[in-house]
Amino acid sequence: MNLYVCIKQVPDTETKIKVNGDGSGIDAAGIKWIMSPYDEFAVEEALRVKEKNAGSTVTVITAGPDRTVEALRTALAMGADNAIHVELPETADSAFAAKALAGALKKEAKVDIVYFGKEAIDDGAAQVPQLVATYIGVPSVGTVVGIEYNGTTLKCKREIEGGAFEMVEVSQPVVVSGSKGLNEPRYATLPNIMKAKKKEVKKMSLADVGASPSDQKIKMKGLQLPPPKQAGKKIEGDAAAQAKALVTALHNEAKVI
Amino acid sequence: MAKVLVFVEQRDGKLKKASFELLGASAKAGNETHAVIIGDGVAGLANECASYGASKVHVAQDGALKNYTNEAYARALVAAIKTVSPEIVLASHTPMGRDLLPSVAAQVDGALATDCTSLAFSGASLTLKRPVYSGKAMADVEYMGSGIKMATVRPNSIGVPKPEAGKTADATNLTVDLGGLKTKILEVVKGNSARPDVTEAGVVVSGGRSLKSADNFKIIEELADTLGAAVGASRAAVDAGYRPHRDQVGQTGKVVSPSLYIACGISGAIQHLAGMRTSKCIVAINTDPQAPIFQVADYGVVGDLFQVVPALTAECKKLKE
């Protein structure tokens, strides 16, 4: 099977965000970059399918500035076979990124399944999987926490609200975006990390994939940190007194209960 | 004034409150507000849309649309857009809305901003704010190009308007080609919880690692049920198996903005704050007066949750009487 995983590099979740000079993005100095956590489920799923289907290959693709090659190396160290880096400006939105990824996928001879994480934890847009699916003309199933594979059909367990699930049957080729619960991602071993450093990463330009800045649909500006909160009220007393005072405050003052 | 199309979401013939927020906001701004409902036998829901501000209601009804699939619903919403020719298309950032809108945006070449937490209409355009870096920062959205302006809005961001009784609207049927679909719903497995979903609830009561067991979460559930609230959890509580992942609030869980968030025995790690700091009123209950959660709390209770939470439940019950 020809398995693809699209991943994104994002700031580590511990990162304290600092806004850059013109509010168009963040100050990248000192940021530790990681593969977006949900993408790890996508890589793991592709690797497991490959391991059960002899002759399969897993290709990871990212679109982003040069630093994002590191995320590809992480996926290679986990066990991916090939890696493609599409050079995309830092400020690209979901639509531009999706055009770039779709363009790279369209150059491939045959695509069976494309895996994504359900969203990247930087812009949290949760758009790219469905956009790519539409651009390459295949169906998509999102926020998947379990997949059963039967020949060329997939039975996906899609998480929705209230603890409910949709069981969705779909045929390949297909785009699937994964969430926590899909699997337990593996850790790369040291020898594999070393080996991954030497693997080739195929570079593609925007021209190669037929994308351009005119594909961009929205822009973020005026980034601001949330206003610092005023010191809250301390509720004193023993538990019973605290409970009484709190309920009074929530009812009469905050008017939220 | 703009022509606005709102995707009004239903499951099992019940409309989502979050959709009413959008209808209300659009109507209040004086827009020509169209609603589209997709499902099977949903025309009867038209009047409810009218009471929340829709001036026209369009329905796509078919057995193949009974349950949501991205593929079929995208075709229906695209058909609605072709019929209405709106300048603006809105949906809620729910499991359905957030899955659907990108597919539709790609098909109509629209410009989509997702998970917005504030929205204002300005002529034929929108002024939007959305959290980035999981709520660690806020950004303004600028639309580029001339495509339809589309947005998904986080539930509870606007507030549900008062319905206007007696308002009615005729449902106009849309024609949707549903041939050759490649996705099929086999089954919708219902959740076993009568509680509201953590992303939709007006009140969320969350517990952390300090609850020490799944069983102890009963006291959190009792408080939640007294308040009609959802139950949330920190990742530490989820990883320990006290709660399912769907309850996790934070950067790698659900992002919530209820009117009241009660954090019980949660330290307030940066990843947790990312998921709840836009809540309108935050209460923290924690034994450690230095816990970072107090920095974002509107009301801080330094105390043992095993004593404070049951006392709180009792007080809330009194209030309800």
Ligand SMILES: Cc1cc2nc3c(=O)[nH]c(=O)nc-3n(C[C@H](O)[C@H](O)[C@H](O)COP(=O)(O)OP(=O)(O)OC[C@H]3O[C@@H](n4cnc5c(N)ncnc54)[C@H](O)[C@@H]3O)c2cc1C
């Ligand atoms: C990649 C990554 C992603 C993450 N994503 C998330 C996420 O989405 N959501 C999330 O929540 N975390 C997330 N985390 C984890 C986060 O860093 C914290 O570890 C976690 O939030 C801590 O949970 P906690 O507050 O329940 O536990 P602790 O940090 O252990 O805090 C327990 C708190 O309970 C208090 N306490 C103890 N006993 C009592 C008592 N009897 N009464 C009252 N208070 C008491 C203590 O004073 C303490 O403040 C993530 C971490 C990483 C690395």
